[in-house]
Each structure stands twice: as structure tokens, then as C-alpha cells.
Amino acid sequence: MPVQRPAAATPDVVCFDPQDTKGTSAPAVAATPAVDKVGVLLLNLGGPERLSDVKPFLYNLFADPDIIRLPQTVKFLQPLLATIISTLRAPKSAEGYKAIGGGSPLRKITDEQAEALAAALRAKGQAADVYVGMRYWHPYTEEALEDIKRDGVTRLVILPLYPQFSISTSGSSLRLLESLFRSDAALKSLRHTVIPSWYQRRGYVCAMVDLMVQELAKFRDRENVEIFFSAHGVPKSYVEEAGDPYKEEMEECVRLIMEELRARGHANSYTLAYQSRVGPAEWLKPYTDESIRQLGARGVKSMLAVPISFVSEHIETLEEIDMEYRELAEESGIRNWGRVPALNTNDAFIGDLADAVLEALPYVGCLAGPTDSLVPMGDLEMLLQAYDRERRTLPSPVEFWEWGWTKSAETWNGRIAMIAIIVILLLEGVSGQSILKNLIWAE
Numbered sequence: 001m002p003v004q005r006p007a008a009a010t011p012d013v014v015c016f017d018p019q020d021t022k023g024t025s026a027p028a029v030a031a032t033p034a035v036d037k038v039g040v041l042l043l044n045l046g047g048p049e050r051l052s053d054v055k056p057f058l059y060n061l062f063a064d065p066d067i068i069r070l071p072q073t074v075k076f077l078q079p080l081l082a083t084i085i086s087t088l089r090a091p092k093s094a095e096g097y098k099a100i101g102g103g104s105p106l107r108k109i110t111d112e113q114a115e116a117l118a119a120a121l122r123a124k125g126q127a128a129d130v131y132v133g134m135r136y137w138h139p140y141t142e143e144a145l146e147d148i149k150r151d152g153v154t155r156l157v158i159l160p161l162y163p164q165f166s167i168s169t170s171g172s173s174l175r176l177l178e179s180l181f182r183s184d185a186a187l188k189s190l191r192h193t194v195i196p197s198w199y200q201r202r203g204y205v206c207a208m209v210d211l212m213v214q215e216l217a218k219f220r221d222r223e224n225v226e227i228f229f230s231a232h233g234v235p236k237s238y239v240e241e242a243g244d245p246y247k248e249e250m251e252e253c254v255r256l257i258m259e260e261l262r263a264r265g266h267a268n269s270y271t272l273a274y275q276s277r278v279g280p281a282e283w284l285k286p287y288t289d290e291s292i293r294q295l296g297a298r299g300v301k302s303m304l305a306v307p308i309s310f311v312s313e314h315i316e317t318l319e320e321i322d323m324e325y326r327e328l329a330e331e332s333g334i335r336n337w338g339r340v341p342a343l344n345t346n347d348a349f350i351g352d353l354a355d356a357v358l359e360a361l362p363y364v365g366c367l368a369g370p371t372d373s374l375v376p377m378g379d380l381e382m383l384l385q386a387y388d389r390e391r392r393t394l395p396s397p398v399e400f401w402e403w404g405w406t407k408s409a410e411t412w413n414g415r416i417a418m419i420a421i422i423v424i425l426l427l428e429g430v431s432g433q434s435i436l437k438n439l440i441w442a443e
């Protein structure tokens with residue numbers, strides 16, 4: 001089987017001194033401190049727990065410069081933009097959360113995953129405290145870091161709960177962590193390593209295939225079922241202009257899963273499509289809704305949806321896939337529908353995450369040599385440099401203006417945008433109609 005893991009405890013590594021922020025000292029061998037306390041920090045998105053949380057949650061999301069990365073000269077507009085977009089988006093998002101019981105299950109599931117991971121590590125002989133740091137809602141990453149300091153953790157493994165790396169998800173959380181580490185002396189000296197993506201791990205691939213085989217068995221015409229991978233989308237410009245490895249990692253992940261499925265005797269055909277587009281800009285294609293229509297038109301009668309970019313149930317699985325896409329599939333002539341559940345606290349999956357942590361421990365304080373992941377393992381600062389050295393301005397997924405990026409054009413763009421926003425707000429106030437909503441969220 002070609003799925004490989006980075007070999008455990010074979011540190012083809014360069015170790016660094018966390019006090020040496022300029023990276024001027026010679027590589028050193030990472031020494032284990034006298035009191036050794038291992039921590040694992042799980043990074044996740046976070047979600048509104050009740051309907052009244054939806055708007056402030058969306059504000060946090062759109063205030064993130066990795067979701068809307070504005071040119072330097074108009075950065076000061078980000079809070080204003082986030083306020084406008086979150087206000088306009090909130091009713092639509094709230095409808096979705098209402099349909100799944102009034103809030104996101106993410107916090108509960110992530111807490112359960114943390115507990116299960118601590119237990120799995122204990123069973124493998126490694127005591128560790130597992131912390132949860134969310135990017136856009138409680139418990140925030142800042143809170144997790146306070147707990148980590150309070151508990152006196154000396155070695156930290158940072159594990160984003162996204163199998164594939166994207167600038168907009170793991171990248172955003174790591175960028176936040178990097179700035180928090182920089183501004184805090186205690187954190188600056190905390191030895192750590194990051195596992196940036198882990199879609200290629202055999203344990204994860206096999207756990208996914210176990211669930212797929214279970215769901216396939218529920219169909220009568222098993223061999224004719226179209227395996228339909230639905231990944232969360234990102235704007236195409238993230239991949240093509242900013243170098244986000246997300247698409248490449250996603251395609252490789254699907255290839256590995258299909259290879260394992262075939263090895264278990266299932267020769268089904270498959271499709272990879274991208275869901276949850278936000279705004280009018282072009283996102284990764286094919287879009288999930290268009291693919292479902294096309295497959296229906298081609299005569300596909302049975303479909304197994306496989307959510308692939310996230311390991312917990314959430315609004316996009318429970319509402320978008322289970323309700324919207326299922327209905328669309330029926331309308332498109334697809335009679336038999338199934339959906340692979342999210343891994344959540346699946347034993348094989350959690351066991352594999354525990355192995356990933358154990359394998360990463362020798363790399364704490366070090367930059368790993370080549371692994372088979374596109375983004376290498378290592379210290380926060382080195383890692384961010386590895387995929388985003390130039391920190392180029394990301395084209396915004398929500399386009400307000402795009403008339404050139406020269407110094408003077410930026411200034412004028414900023415001024416014009418500000419005037420436009422004020423005019424639009426005034427018009428909205430006077431007319432009682434949501435003008436921006438029609439412009440931006442024509443999904």
C-alpha cells in the first residue's frame with residue numbers, strides 16, 4: 001500500500017532554540033526539560049452554540065484577514081466590512097442552524113474528540129493533556145493557550161482538526177497562534193511542533209474506508225453506487241494565486257481513499273466536487289450542486305455522499321448535504337441516497353490521531369525533514385514561511401473592488417469603497433431593502 005507515514009523517531013530534523021527568534025543560532029539537539037509535561041492543542045473552527053451567537057460568530061469569521069485579506073492601505077476597513085457582511089449573512093446562516101436544532105454541534109464533538117484522544121494516548125503509554133482552541137468561537141485559541149500556560153505544559157503538539165491544509169482553515173489558526181506566541185514570553189519559549197495536515201495517514205484513510213464500506217452495504221445495487229466526495233470549497237484564487245495546497249491535498253486524499261476502497265473489492269466510480277461557496281467569486285470546481293444535476297442527467301440512480309474536508313458533523317453535513325443536496329439529488333432523478341457519517345470519535349480514527357501525536361513528539365523543537373505531506377512539519381514560524389513566505393495579499397473571496405493594486409489606486413480604491421459602503425448603508429436605511437445582500441450573496 002503506497003500510503004506512507006513519516007517514520008517515527010527517525011528525526012531527519014533541524015532543531016531550533018525557541019529563544020532565538022531570529023534563527024541565528026546553530027541547529028541544536030532538542031533536549032527534554034527536567035519536568036516534562038506534554039500537551040496537545042487541537043485547532044478547530046468553532047461554531048455558534050445558539051441562534052443569538054450566529055451574527056457575532058460570522059463577524060469573527062469575516063474579520064479574519066485569511067478569509068478576507070485586504071490590501072494594507074484599507075485594512076482599517078475590515079471591522080466595518082465584517083460588520084456589514086455578518087449582518088447581511090446572519091439570517092441565511094441562522095436558518096441553517098435552526099434546521100439542525102438551533103446551533104452547531106462542533107464544540108461538543110470537538111470536546112469529545114479531545115477526551116477520546118487523551119484516553120487513547122494514555123492507553124499507548126503517553127500522559128498528555130488535550131486542549132481545544134477554536135478560531136471563531138468558544139473556547140477561543142487564546143483561552144486554550146492560557147490553560148496551557150497555567151498547566152505548565154513543556155512540550156506541545158499542535159494538531160489542526162482539518163485533514164487537508166488550507167490557508168483559510170489550518171493556515172488561519174496557525175497564523176493567529178504565531179502572533180500569540182510572538183507576543184508572549186512564556187509561549188515564545190514553549191517547545192512545540194505542528195502537524196499541518198494528515199490526510200495521507202493510513203489510519204485516517206482506513207477509518208474513512210471502513211465507514212464507506214458500511215454505508216455501501218446498505219444499498220441494493222452496491223456496485224452501481226456513485227461515490228460522491230463533497231469537499232468544502234475555497235476561492236479558486238487561493239489555490240491559483242496564493243499557492244494554497246488545499247486542492248492538491250484533497251485530490252491526493254481522494255485518490256488514497258479510492259485506492260483502499262478498490263483494494264477491498266469495490267470498483268465503484270467516483271466524483272470529487274466542492275460545496276458551500278460563499279459570494280460571487282469563482283471557487284474550486286466542479287460545484288457540488290452542478291455535479292449532482294449532471295450525474296442525475298447522466299442516469300446515475302444511486303449516490304453515496306462522502307464529506308471529506310472535516311472530521312465532525314457540522315452545519316454543512318447536517319443541513320447542506322443531508323437536506324439541500326439530498327433533495328436536489330431526488331429532483332435530479334437519483335433515487336437511492338446515502339451519506340457517510342463524519343468520523344467524530346471513531347475509535348480507529350482517534351487511535352490514528354494518537355499515533356500521529358506520538359510520532360510528532362520527537363520533532364518538538366525541530367523542523368522535520370521531508371515527509372510525504374505538502375506542508376512540512378515544524379515550528380510555527382518556519383512552517384508559515386514554508387508555504388507563505390511572501391505573505392501576499394490574498395484576493396478576497398468577497399469582492400468589493402478590484403481596480404488595480406498600485407499605491408495610488410489602493411488609496412483611491414479605499415476611499416471609493418468607503419464612500420460606496422456609506423452610500424449603500426444610507427440607501428438600505430432609506431429603502432428598507434438589502435442592497436448589499438443582493439450584490440454579494442447571490443448564491
Ligand SMILES: C=CC1=C(C)c2cc3[nH]c(cc4nc(cc5[nH]c(cc1n2)c(C)c5CCC(=O)O)C(CCC(=O)O)=C4C)c(C)c3C=C
Pocket residue numbers: 045046047048058061066067089092093104105106162166168169232233234235278309310313314315316397
Ligand atoms: C474544512 C474546510 C473549510 C474551508 C476550506 C472553509 C473555507 C471558508 N469558509 C468560508 C465561510 C464560511 N464558513 C462557514 C462555516 C463553516 N466552514 C467550515 C469549514 C471550512 N471553511 C465549517 C466546518 C463550517 C461550519 C461550522 C459549524 O458551525 O458547524 C460559514 C458559516 C455558515 C454559513 O453561513 O454557511 C461561513 C460564512 C469562507 C469564506 C472560506 C474560504 C475563504
Ligand SMILES: [Fe+2]
Pocket residue numbers: 232
Ligand atoms: Fe467555511
Ligand SMILES: [Fe+2]
Pocket residue numbers: 276316320
Ligand atoms: Fe453552507
